[in-house]
Amino acid sequence: MSEIEVSVRPYAEGDRWILERTLGDPIQMVNLNGPESVEHIGKRHSRFLAMSTDSRAGSQFTILAGPLQAPAGNVGYWESEWGGQTGWEMGWFVLPEFQRRGIATAATRLIIDRIQKLRSHRLVLAFPSVENHPSNAICRKLGFTLAGRVTSEYPAGSTRSLEVNIWKLTLPSSGGDAPRASP
Numbered sequence: 673m674s675e676i677e678v679s680v681r682p683y684a685e686g687d688r689w690i691l692e693r694t695l696g697d698p699i700q701m702v703n704l705n706g707p708e709s710v711e712h713i714g715k716r717h718s719r720f721l722a723m724s725t726d727s728r729a730g731s732q733f734t735i736l737a738g739p740l741q742a743p744a745g746n747v748g749y750w751e752s753e754w755g756g757q758t759g760w761e762m763g764w765f766v767l768p769e770f771q772r773r774g775i776a777t778a779a780t781r782l783i784i785d786r787i788q789k790l791r792s793h794r795l796v797l798a799f800p801s802v803e804n805h806p807s808n809a810i811c812r813k814l815g816f817t818l819a820g821r822v823t824s825e826y827p828a829g830s831t832r833s834l835e836v837n838i839w840k841l842t843l844p845s846s847g848g849d850a851p852r853a854s855p
């Protein structure tokens with residue numbers, strides 16, 4: 673996998689097209705029970721903007737990649753609960769033309785570093801579909817532990833079910849960087 677420069681900035685007003693090209697695309701959403709409607713994407717856009725105002729309550733970021741820092745996708749975290757524990761759930765997506773270059777892995781690592789600096793929840797969670805090979809690979813590479821699988825409703829309220837893996841990462845209690853897994 674080639675090394676490519678990756679950074680993140682807070683999700684911004686002009687970023688809705690990135691959601692439309694990923695969440696609105698049936699191919700990109702094959703592991704997420706299909707594309708989101710225009711209406712749903714609009715609501716998500718507003719929610720992402722609102723989330724970007726206070727990083728302690730969760731946040732969404734636009735991924736920038738390459739020498740021109742081109743918008744390449746999205747990564748974010750939000751409060752979630754699993755097994756009686758509250759933690760930060762994470763999600764990510766990368767535009768098709770930027771995929772398979774390590775961008776999602778690098779961006780997720782950057783956000784885990786940010787979460788670590790918040791010094792709030794130590795638990796980080798991700799729930800990719802069992803079929804989502806790249807997302808499961810990202811969790812494995814970043815040192816998450818596979819804690820099982822569960823069938824959940826996705827999207828919420830849709831009555832459609834999705835079998836997901838439960839990935840957990842426990843951050844160090846204080847100081848230092850987030851754990852680094854082997855490449």
Ligand SMILES: CC(C)(COP(=O)(O)OP(=O)(O)OC[C@H]1O[C@@H](n2cnc3c(N)ncnc32)[C@H](O)[C@@H]1OP(=O)(O)O)[C@@H](O)C(=O)NCCC(=O)NCCS
Pocket residue numbers: 673694700701703704763764765766767770771772773774775776777778799800801804805806807809810813
């Ligand atoms: C999941 C997604 C964000 C991965 O982005 P990416 O930038 O291509 O990921 P990376 O390049 O960091 O790759 C991570 C790992 O997945 C592997 N991978 C990437 N695409 C793959 C594919 N289509 N099939 C199998 N493995 C794949 C990579 O090889 C890498 O593993 P490796 O380093 O051991 O080889 C991207 O495929 C995507 O946006 N998918 C659609 C939306 C989605 O499913 N989001 C996640 C919801 S949980």
